[in-house]
């Protein structure tokens with residue numbers, strides 16, 4: 282026998298109650314089972330987007346550290362400029378990679 286997923290959205294969320302049906306042995310549907318949170322996140326990132334945003338975060342951190350080190354005199358200004366260029370280049374590559382991925386997804390969506 283199947284029953285309805287008991288998940289009810291937060292009052293602040295302008296959504297309807299979950300309409301998925303579940304086996305009685307289950308507590309929630311796949312989307313609302315807390316045990317599936319990690320798997321849902323992976324599916325949502327679609328393999329590439331999560332990686333790109335993590336890389337951007339890393340680059341931002343590196344830039345912050347670099348700026349702080351240059352200001353404190355821990356890093357030579359010339360070295361700082363070169364490292365800044367490398368970080369910029371990596372940021373551009375991530376952007377290009379993201380655009381290629383988007384184009385490929387669009388193309389496969391159009392041809393399938």
Ligand SMILES: [Zn+2]
Nearest residue numbers: 286299310313
């Ligand atoms: Zn549900």
